[in-house]
Amino acid sequence: MVDWRKSSVTNGGVHLAVFEVAGSAEPGVADPRPTVLLIHGWPDTHHLWTHVAPVLAEDFRVVAYDSRGFGESDRPDGDDAYRLSVLADDLFAVAEAVSPDGPVHIVAHDWGSVQAWEAVTRPGAEQRIGSFVSVSGPNLDYLADWARDNLSRPTPRKLGRALAQASSSSYTVFFQLPVLPKMFFSVAGTPAVWREFLHRVEGTPRENVVVADTLGDDMISGLRLYRANIRQKLRNPESRPTAVPVLEVVNERDIALRPAIFADTYRHAQRLWRRNTPTGHWLPYTRPGYLADVAREFIATHSTGSRTGTSGRMDRARVFSRPNPLSGKLAVVTGAGSGIGRATARALAERGCELVLADIDTAAVEETAQESKAAGASASPYELDVSDTAAVTDFADVVRARHGVPDIVVNNAGIGLAGGALDATDEQIDRLLDVNLRGVVSGSRAFGRQMVERGVGGHIVNIASAAAFTPQRTLGVYAASKAGVLLFSESLRAELAEHRIGVTAICPGIVDTAIVANTPIAGLDATHEAAERDRLAGWYRRRGFTPDRVADDIVRAIIRDKAVVPVTAEAKIGYRIYRFTPWLSRFAARQKVTR
Template identity: 40%
Template sequence: MERVVERFVERGDLRVRVVEGGVSGGVVLLLVHGYPDHAGVWDGVAARLQRRFWVVRVDVRGAGGSGAPRGRGGYRVEEVVEDLVAVGRGYSGVHLVGHDWGAVIGWAAVARYPEVFRSFVSISGPDLGHVRDWVRRNWWRRPARVVGTLARSWYIAGLLVPGVAEGVWRVVGRWVGGRRELVNGLELYRANLGAGAEARRVRVPVHQVELVKDPFVGPGHLEAADRWTDELSRSRLVAGHWAPRTHPEQVARAIEDFVEGRRSKEVVVVTGGGSGIGRATALRFARDGAFVVVLDVDLEGAERTAAEVGGFGYRLDVADGAATHALAREIVQRHGVPDVVMANAGIAVAGPFLDTSEEDWRRVVDVNLWGVVHTLRAFTPYLVERGQGGNLVVTASAAGYFPMATLPAYSTTKAAVLMLAQCLDAELREHRIRVSAICPGVVDTNIAATTRFAGADDAEQERKRKKAARVYRLRGYTADRVADEVVRAVRAGRVVVPVTPEARFVQVANRIAPSLVRLLGRFT
């Protein structure tokens, strides 16, 4: 690690300020700011990146410590690109990162000088030519989408009016600082917008970071690059336009992952994944290309499923909160923050309330309710901190809204996690994390064969288990079909997901004839 140093690159009679530091001899990252910023916008991002890379930050002409050109033509994108090339040629291959106008300039730089720039990360700044082409192609096919995209740039009209914006910024700049950047940067808009930018093909790998709360740059701007790039990937960050300032850790992580080749393979964690619905869901996500981490109190079962999906298996009793949090930390460190967490582990206790012992109650609550709480509390903070959204899945049950006389303990825990999932979905939507409660009915898994029948002796226990397993087997609804519903629910962001026909029937009947549902529950 070396200290950060400042130097200047001469471009004719204009000096470009460069700040650089990090790992000497490491991969070179060149960070370019937008309007009305200077290189300092990258301070938090650079602090993390400098642990692994040689990080170069540039003050765009007219900003920070760089000189300002004498005329408006000096702010043409082509001129600023040459500044970046002059800096980049001092290294053997540069990975370019741009935000706002820095990204607009970056698109032109990588299109024209692929021999200088190895790759490009674009944050909230589209290529002007790509957007012009996208508008022309979609104006008649998707007029509402085009109007919505263009409307995000409403503020530009004010910036283009001579004298007005300068007067406002000179006053505002007294209190907020950055007066020089506010005024000089106006010329970027005036010199480049409306100039008939040409769309150019980009041959180097490009990664777009979509800031989902950005009021200025939306999906249409990003989509404009699709037909003009040879290799394009995207990731999402739940942040506003100035994410390099507000979310530096997350921005740095997105840059690291792209430059180091960690191209987003979905990470899925499934508890109770050694058998039944958990195992089927792990297999189903793996078929979609996900990397699956399987957790189960039965280590052999977890490792068996993991071997089938090419993932990792760990032993976990979800009733143990400390162990759940410790394993979550290990998984995040080893495999990354998961995109999907399925709290599926559960047990069944059947029998009348008066026959269900306190020990039975404690065990079913510990696993079915506390196990879900422990799992979600252990993993959710990582999803929130990462800022890229995600999905939490809870395996509830139709028993959670079907009051059966023979399942008071089991149904109570499933009703609790069903409500928990809905509360969490309301809370976490601002972080773009969706929560789904899966509500199967009678599904052919091994849960019937492992159910604890309250008040039964060993012989009666075995007889009832065999009878229940036979009924579930004859019902013929497989765990694979539930797994398909889980994946569909995750992709669609559905909250309450009844799976089997009986689960759907009871859900509807509860709305129109709840007394009928209670009557059926007495005799089921």
């Protein structure tokens, strides 16, 4: 538990209970570190920050307070005392009292974030507020504008978004009724019921939910927030800009707030950053370590006197225009020096990802990195032989230390081997399986462990092949390696589903890449092998299916969390034949193809 040191601040005759994490400095001795102000929402108190505050206190002076109507603060009568303008006055009063000589950095959740938005959009707020981390709490003026835009010029997509958010917010209508909600929370507003509710709706560990003894009263008193502000803001929004640096932590599984409502924040916030994670509404309880790390890095980036250095990781989360689903993600791509790997790097760069690129060919991967930077992305090239399991593990550790845990991993590196299985040498088979199968397994395991430990999801893409389900007499060993990738990916997807980590197997057919020109053909002498490779490469070029089209399918698969994606026409046909009429696949595999 946190050792809180209690004091009090008065604003307009209302006494606000203020709590500072003890131990950072002796009583009466000024703490020179930047001050972080934590603000809770409904129906919480400063106890919401029980697991976040100690982590932040390692680097900052940490203060929280109970908003009026909650916990140990006063509970003035009437709805007018809970208007956002008044709550913003409370925020500034606390900020002035706890940090009179410098700005505070705000981390706020739910209604705490809503009232912080009211504060940061006041003219000159940047003089008092150094930065703002917003978690699951929109600016109600921006939300009203967003709703009007979606409803005034409706398209099926806009209307769907508006209706989805209306459904998620339907509870607020109940909260604004005069009698029923008070009766409901008089019975259901107990710590045991609340812990069970959070556990069931988003898997929050029951032991993480720390609440005040006043929970039932807080639930009822806090209903004034809904009555005093929602209808007023929706009817008469006054959207104001802010110059305060803002980080929006968008929880993609939020039961109350759909991610779409935050899409237009960039129009108002001059300095905006964004982090999307597949997490739920009560992030301070479910993933406090993650939230603390994200907030600490953002605050350190925008403060002086912090002992925490910055690595520049926040750069990838900067938002300059309407965000897309992959904006700000950290993506690792192996085999990025050419072909599908290079095209995937380019596609992810264009969608706002930071890239970590690896390939056995150093010059080639450096060229891909330069192309990615030209597209406006941050890209770091690394030399890597994925057949070396220890090297893959070390590479994953380096990525985590230098760049962070990746959100996306594309295990693309692969090689080819044609000819009969009986003609292939042991060395050829070992190399093929080490790269194509073991390399994918090693990369998935190393980065998958990191994603699980971080606890906020991610996505792994493994490049298989249509050969995985279209048996051919001259691709037996290659097909085996890719079939292994396919079934491994399906199995890993099941294993990681509970951690919100998606796994996709991409199965291209005939794609014009350099892999064909470099493929050994077992059973042929050097002269005939070179001639056959040239013939196959020419055929692939005439087919005309380019790697960028595969990359587009990879991006769509990540966004839509697809399990198996056959890419080319022949791959899609082959996938269905193998599933529904496998005898036909076996018959076709026996045929000798002459060209």
